[in-house]
Amino acid sequence: xxxxxxxxxxxxxxxxxxxxxxxxxxxxxxxxxxxxxxxxxxxxxxxxxxxxxxxxxxxxxxxxxxxxxxxxxxxxxxxxxxxxxxxxxxxxxxxxxxxxxxxxxxxxxxxxxxxxxxxxxxxxxxxxxxxxxxxxxxxxxxxxxxxxxxxxxxxxxxxxxxxxxxxxxxxxxxxxxxxxxxxxxxxxxxxxxxxxxxxxxxxxxxxxxxxxxxxxxxxxxxxxxxxxxxxxxxxxxxxxxxxxxxxxxxxxxxxxxxxxxxxxxxxxxxxxxxxxxxxxxxxxxxxxxxxxxxxxxxxxxxxxxxxxxxxxxxxxxxxxxxxxxxxxxxxxxxxxxxxxxxxxxxxxxxxxxxxxxxxxxxxxxxxxxxxxxxxxxxxxxxxxxxxxxxxxxxxxxxxxxxxxxxxxxxxxxxxxxxxxxxxxxxxxxxxxxxxxxxxxxxxxxxxxxxxxxxxxxxxxxxxxxxxxxxxxxxxxxxxxxxxxxxxxxxxxxxxxxxxxxxxxxxxxxxxxxxxxxxxxxxxxxxxxxxxxxxxxxxxxxxxxxxxxxxxxxxxxxxxxxxxxxxxxxxxxxxxxxxxxxxxxxxxxxxxxxxxxxxxxxxxxxxxxxxxxxxxxxxxxxxxxxxxx
Amino acid sequence: xxxxxxxxxxxxxxxxxxxxxxxxxxxxxxxxxxxxxxxxxxxxxxxxxxxxxxxxxxxxxxxxxxxxxxxxxxxxxxxxxxxxxxxxxxxxxxxxxxxxxxxxxxxxxxxxxxxxxxxxxxxxxxxxxxxx
Numbered sequence: 001x002x003x004x005x006x007x008x009x010x011x012x013x014x015x016x017x018x019x020x021x022x023x024x025x026x027x028x029x030x031x032x033x034x035x036x037x038x039x040x041x042x043x044x045x046x047x048x049x050x051x052x053x054x055x056x057x058x059x060x061x062x063x064x065x066x067x068x069x070x071x072x073x074x075x076x077x078x079x080x081x082x083x084x085x086x087x088x089x090x091x092x093x094x095x096x097x098x099x100x101x102x103x104x105x106x107x108x109x110x111x112x113x114x115x116x117x118x119x120x121x122x123x124x125x126x127x128x129x130x131x132x133x134x135x136x137x138x139x140x141x142x143x144x145x146x147x148x149x150x151x152x153x154x155x156x157x158x159x160x161x162x163x164x165x166x167x168x169x170x171x172x173x174x175x176x177x178x179x180x181x182x183x184x185x186x187x188x189x190x191x192x193x194x195x196x197x198x199x200x201x202x203x204x205x206x207x208x209x210x211x212x213x214x215x216x217x218x219x220x221x222x223x224x225x226x227x228x229x230x231x232x233x234x235x236x237x238x239x240x241x242x243x244x245x246x247x248x249x250x251x252x253x254x255x256x257x258x259x260x261x262x263x264x265x266x267x268x269x270x271x272x273x274x275x276x277x278x279x280x281x282x283x284x285x286x287x288x289x290x291x292x293x294x295x296x297x298x299x300x301x302x303x304x305x306x307x308x309x310x311x312x313x314x315x316x317x318x319x320x321x322x323x324x325x326x327x328x329x330x331x332x333x334x335x336x337x338x339x340x341x342x343x344x345x346x347x348x349x350x351x352x353x354x355x356x357x358x359x360x361x362x363x364x365x366x367x368x369x370x371x372x373x374x375x376x377x378x379x380x381x382x383x384x385x386x387x388x389x390x391x392x393x394x395x396x397x398x399x400x401x402x403x404x405x406x407x408x409x410x411x412x413x414x415x416x417x418x419x420x421x422x423x424x425x426x427x428x429x430x431x432x433x434x435x436x437x438x439x440x441x442x443x444x445x446x447x448x449x450x451x452x453x454x455x456x457x458x459x460x461x462x463x464x465x466x467x468x469x470x471x472x473x474x475x476x477x478x479x480x481x482x483x484x485x486x487x488x489x490x491x492x493x494x495x496x497x498x499x500x501x502x503x504x505x506x507x508x509x510x511x512x513x514x515x516x517x518x519x520x521x522x523x524x525x526x527x528x529x530x531x532x533x534x535x536x537x538x539x540x541x542x543x544x545x546x547x548x549x550x551x552x553x554x555x556x557x558x559x560x561x562x563x564x565x566x567x568x569x570x571x572x573x574x575x576x577x578x579x580x581x582x583x584x585x586x587x588x589x590x591x592x593x594x595x596x597x598x599x600x601x602x603x604x605x606x607x608x609x610x611x612x613x614x615x616x617x618x619x620x621x622x623x624x625x626x627x628x
Numbered sequence: 629x630x631x632x633x634x635x636x637x638x639x640x641x642x643x644x645x646x647x648x649x650x651x652x653x654x655x656x657x658x659x660x661x662x663x664x665x666x667x668x669x670x671x672x673x674x675x676x677x678x679x680x681x682x683x684x685x686x687x688x689x690x691x692x693x694x695x696x697x698x699x700x701x702x703x704x705x706x707x708x709x710x711x712x713x714x715x716x717x718x719x720x721x722x723x724x725x726x727x728x729x730x731x732x733x734x735x736x737x738x739x740x741x742x743x744x745x746x747x748x749x750x751x752x753x754x755x756x757x758x759x760x
Contacts, residue, residue, distance in 0.1 A: 047660070048653020051730070072656035073731040076679075076699060082652075083678070120678065170653035223704070228676040241731045250730060 027154040028187040030114060033222070034098045034214035037191075045093050048072070048170045052251030054267030055260070061296035062303065063173055063203035064266065066600035068248055068294055069574070070172025071241035078240070080537070080566035083227035083545040085121045085143040087166040088158075088181040089198040092212035096120050099222055114149060120225050121545075127158050134161055136321055138333040140559045141177055143547055158183040164547075165567055165604070168198055168208060176202035176604050177513070190216040202603035205298075206269045227545055238534060240573045244581055245597075246293035252286040259285040262292075296599060303602040304612035312609050315411075317358035322365040324372075325559055326551045327501025328476045332365045334358075336411030340505035340553050342498050343369050344476030347399035347426065351496045351505040352406055352555075353415030362415055363422055370398035399426040401475075404482060405441035405460055406494045406507025408449050409517070412555065417457030437462050437471075442484050444492030448522060483539075485509050485532035489516055491523025495536060503551040506536060510565055512557025515598075515605045515615035516572070518622065525622035526576050533569035537562050571601055579619045589620050652679075657699075658727040658738040666696050666724040666737065667745075670716055675703035682716070682739065684724055698724055700739035711751055721745045725752070 043049060054067065075081045086094045096118040103113040103126070116125040127149040135146055145163040149156060160181045168175050179200040186193050192214040197207045255265040261283030264271050271280070320334040332339040336355030339362060341348050348369075354362050400422070405413050416439055419425055429436040441460035449459045464482065471480040478500030485493040489508045496505040508517055509532045518524040540550035540562035552560045578597040587595070593616055598606065606612035654660070668686035682698040700706065716722065722744055726737035741752030 043655075047655035049656065051656055071731050072653055073729050073734055073736060075652035076657065076697070076736055171656045225677055227678055228674075230674055230676070230681055241734070 026111065027151050028156065028185075030100045030156060030185060030187070030192070031102055032100060033217050033220040034100070034192055035217035035220055036092075036095050036097065037213045037215055038095060039213070041093065044169065045095055050250065050254035050257070051171050051248065053171060053254035053265055054169070054173060055254075055265055056272060057168065057173055057267040058204050058206040058208055058269035058272055059173060059267050060203060060205050060300035060603075061298040062300040062600045062603050064294065064600075065245065065296050066174050066203075067169075067172035068251060069243045069245055069600070071243060072171065073241040074570070077238075078566065078570070079229035079231055080542070080546050080563050082229040084166075084563070085545050085547070086118075087143050087163050087175070088125070088145065088147075088160050088183060088196060089163070089166060089168055089175050089179060089208075090170075091118060091121075092183075092194045092196050093210070094118070094120065097217065097220055097222055098214060117222060119222050120227070136323055136333070136558075138321060138323055138331060138338075138558045140548075140551070140561065141564070143545075145181070152184075154186065156185040158185070164563065174203055175200050178202055178604070192216070206272075229546075240570045240577075242574050242577070244578060247291065249291045250289075251292050251294070252289050256286045256289045262286055266294075296596075300603060301596060301599050304596075304598070304606045307602075307607055307611070308609050308613065310609055315355060315357070317355060317361055320358060320361035320365050322368045322372075323559065325501070325553060326503045327478070327498065328373075329498050329501040329503040329551070329553075330369045331553050331559060332362055332369075335362045335365075336414060337409060337508070337555050338505075338553055338557075339415075340496070340503070341366065341369060342476050342478070342480070342501070343373055343398070346476045347401040347428070349402055349404065349471075349475055349480060350400050350419065351404045352412040352507065353403055353419045355411045356414035356418060359415045359418030359422075363419070363424060366398050366400065366424060398424050400424050401426065401428045402437045403439045404480075404494070404496050404505075405439060405445055406496065406505060406509075406555065407490055407492060408441075408445045408452075408454075408522075409489075409508055409555075412507065413445075413449070413454075413458055413460075416460075417455065420457060440464065440469075440482070442492040442494050444490065444523070445494075448490070448492065483535070485528070485535065487523055487525045487528030488518075488532035489522075489524045489529065490519050493532065495532075497539065501551075502541075502549065503553065504536065504539065505553050506555060506565075508555035509533065510536060510552060510554045510560070510568060512554045512560050512564060512568070513605065514556055514608060515601075515611050517611075518615065518618035520618050520621045520625070524618065526572065526579075526619045527622065530569060530572050530576065533565055533572065537565050537569065540565065571605070575601065576619060576623070579616070580623050583620065583623045589617060592616060592620050654699075654738055657729060657731075657736075659730045660727045660738075662728050663740065664726055664728045664737060666698070666726060668696065668722065668724075670718055670720040670722050671695065672718065673713060673716055675706055675711070675713060677702045677704070680706060682724070682742065684722060694735060696724070697736045698726055698739045698742075699736065706751075709751070715749070715751070716742065716744060 038045060099117045101115045102111055103115055105112045112130045114127040125144040125147060127147045129149050139162060141162045141164045143164055145160040147158050147160040149158045163179055165177045166175050167173055175198060179198055182197045184195045195211045197209045199207045255262045261280055263283055264280050270276050317335050323331045325331050328342050328344045330341045330343060335358035337352050339354050340351040400419060403416060403419060427433050427436040438461040440462045443463040443465050446460045446463045467484055469482040478498055481497045482494050493507055493509050495507060495509060516529055518529055542562050543549035546563040548561055550562060552565055554560055575598055579592060582592045598612055598616060602612055666684055666686060668684040671685045672683035674681045680700045680703055684696045684698060685693050686696060687693050722742055725741040726739055729736040743750035
C-alpha cells in the first residue's frame with residue numbers, strides 16, 4: 001500500500017516537472033527576401049500623385065488644408081526630409097524590396113521577434129512577439145515605431161505605435177504622430193499579401209485600408225542605401241516652400257487630366273463607398289486647370305474650439321516617470337514641465353524642477369535614477385582630470401548639486417523651493433552655500449521673477465548674461481553648456497547641452513505636441529522662436545536617415561530628435577507666413593482668428609484649452625509689433 | 629509583320645521610361661508638362677542616394693550669378709549608365725534641359741538632358757539618350 005502511494009506520488013511529481021511543451025511552429029513562413037510587385041496604383045507609386053489628388057483617402061478638412069498648402073519641393077530644400085524613411089503607414093507602397101528574419105532567443109530557442117528591413121529604411125523594424133508592453137508615452141518616436149505581432153490563424157498581425165509624423169500619400173496628406181498602423185500579412189506562395197491600415201485620430205475620419213503584394217525573391221540582396229542629405233540652399237536662409245491657403249494652382253490638375261469630378265478628387269470617407277458613385281456620375285470634372293479657394297467646414301475645423309470649450313483640467317501629478325535618455329542623462333516626466341537630470345559620480349545636475357505639487361514624486365524619481373546608475377565608467381580621456389573625481393566618489397545617496405532653469409514658466413520653476421529644501425540638495429564648492437551655484441538661469445528669468453514678486457525660494461540665485469555659458473568644470477565627465485535663445489518664448493530662454501551624452505534640454509522652446517507658449521509681454525516672438533529652433537537643429541546631428549543621434553528633450557512631450565524639431569520649426573514657419581500675409585493685408589486679430597490660420601495643425605498641437613488662441617495672438621502681436 | 633508595331637511600341641515605352649524609383653514624388657515636385665533650358669557652368673556634382681544633384685551657375689546679363697539645383701537619378705542608376713564623378717567636371721560649360729519646379733520662383737529643376745557644350749558629351753532620359 002505504502003509502495004503504491006509512493007509510486008503515485010513519484011508519477012505525479014514526474015508529470016508536474018515535465019518540460020514545457022515546445023512553442024508551436026509558426027503557421028506561415030514569413031522569412032526571406034521579398035520583391036514588390038508594381039501592378040497597382042502606378043501613378044501613386046511611381047512618379048507620385050498629382051498635388052490635390054486625395055481620391056480614396058478618408059481624410060478630414062484639417063488634412064485637406066494641410067495638403068492643399070503643401071509644396072513637395074520641401075523634400076529637396078530640407079536636409080532633414082531628404083533622407084526621411086517611410087513609416088509603415090506608407091512603406092508597402094514604396095517599391096522597396098523587403099527582408100524578414102527571425103530573432104530567436106538562443107537560450108530558449110523560442111521565436112521572440114521578426115526583424116523587417118526595407119531598402120530605404122534607416123534601421124530594422126523589430127516586431128516583438130514576446131508580449132512586452134509599449135514604451136512610455138514620453139519615449140522617442142521613430143520612423144519604424146514600436147511594433148508587436150501575433151498570429152491570427154495563418155495571418156500575421158502587426159500593431160505599430162510611437163511613429164513620427166509622416167504621410168499616406170506623397171502629395172502632402174499627412175499622418176500624425178498619434179497614428180497607429182495595423183498590418184496583416186498573409187501568404188499564398190510565392191506571394192505575400194500585406195494589408196495595412198492607418199488609424200489616425202488627427203487627420204483621418206475612418207481607418208485607411210490599403211494593400212500591396214510582394215513575391216518571394218530568394219536570391220535578392222538588399223542593396224546598401226547610403227542616403228546623404230544635401231544642403232541645397234547653401235548660403236541662403238532656410239525656407240519652407242508652401243502655398244498660402246487658396247493659392248495653390250495645382251489642386252484641379254488631377255480632376256482635369258483624369259476627367260474626374262473635383263468632389264471625388266478631394267477625397268473623404270463618403271467618396272470611398274459604392275453609394276457615392278450614383279452622385280459622382282452626375283458631377284462634371286473641372287473644365288480647366290485653375291486655382292480654387294477651398295472652404296473647410298467639417299468637424300475638424302472646430303478642433304481648437306472644442307478644446308477651448310472643454311473644462312480646463314486641474315493638473316494631476318500621479319504618474320511621474322523616469323526615463324533614460326542618453327549617456328548619463330535622464331528625463332523625469334509627468335511633473336509639469338519636463339525635468340532633465342545628468343546623474344553620475346559627481347551627483348546630479350537638474351534642469352528645471354517641475355511643478356511645486358509634484359516635488360515629492362520628483363524626488364522619488366531622483367532616487368529611482370540613482371538606484372539605476374551604472375558603475376562609474378573607466379577613464380577614457382588623457383586629460384589629467386579625466387574621471388578622477390568620478391572614480392573616487394561612490395555616492396551613497398543621490399545628491400542634487402544644482403538646478404538650471406530654462407525659463408520662468410511656473411511648471412518649470414515651481415519645484416525650485418522644494419528641491420532646494422530637500423536633504424538631497426547638496427551643493428558643490430564652498431561651505432557657505434551662498435557662494436555656490438544653486439539655481440542658475442539667464443538674468444532675464446531672475447529679473448522677471450523678482451519683478452513679478454515670485455516667492456524668493458523659487459527665484460534663481462545665479463545668473464548669466466552671455467550668449468553661451470559653460471559650467472566651470474566637467475560634470476559627470478562631460479561639459480555642460482547653456483545657450484541663451486533671445487526673444488523665443490520669452491527673452492530669457494535657455495537650452496542646456498550635455499555634450500558627451502549628446503542630449504539637449506530644450507525647455508519650452510520646443511514642445512513635441514503643443515504650440516509654443518510664446519509670451520510677447522515677456523519678450524517672446526515668433527521669429528525669435530524660429531531662430532531658436534534653427535539653432536537647436538543646427539546643434540543637433542541625426543545618427544542616420546533623419547533619426548536618432550542628438551536627443552532633444554522638450555519642455556513638454558516626448559524625447560525627440562532633430563527631425564521632430566525640424567517638423568516643429570517648419571510648422572511654425574508655415575503659420576508665421578500665413579499670419580504675416582494677413583497682417584500685411586491689414587487684418588485685425590479677430591479677423592485672423594476667424595480665418596483659422598492654424599486649423600490644419602490644431603489636431604496635433606491645439607488639443608489643450610486656450611492654447612491655439614493664445615498662440616495665434618502671440619504670433620499676430622509679434623509680427624504686428626515688428627512692423628511698427 | 630502585324631506584331632512588329634506592337635513590339636516597337638513596347639520597346640519604345642520601356643526605353644523611354646528610365647525606372648526612377650523616386651524617394652519623394654518627382655511628379656509632385658516638378659511640372660513635367662513644362663521644359664526649360666539652363667545654360668551655365670557646373671559648380672558641383674553630387675552623385676548620391678536617393679537622388680543626385682548637379683549645381684549649375686548661371687550668369688545673367690547684369691553679371692550676377694544664380695545657382696540652379698538640378699535633381700536627377702540615384703548615383704547607382706547613373707553608374708549603370710556610365711555616368712560617374714568624372715563624366716562632368718566642375719567648371720564644365722553645360723546646357724541642361726529640365727522640368728521646372730512647381731514651386732514659384734524656385735531654382736530647382738529635374739534633369740532631362742545635360743550636354744557639355746565644348747565637346748557635345750551628353751546624358752539624357754529620352755530614348756537612346758545615354759552617354760555618347
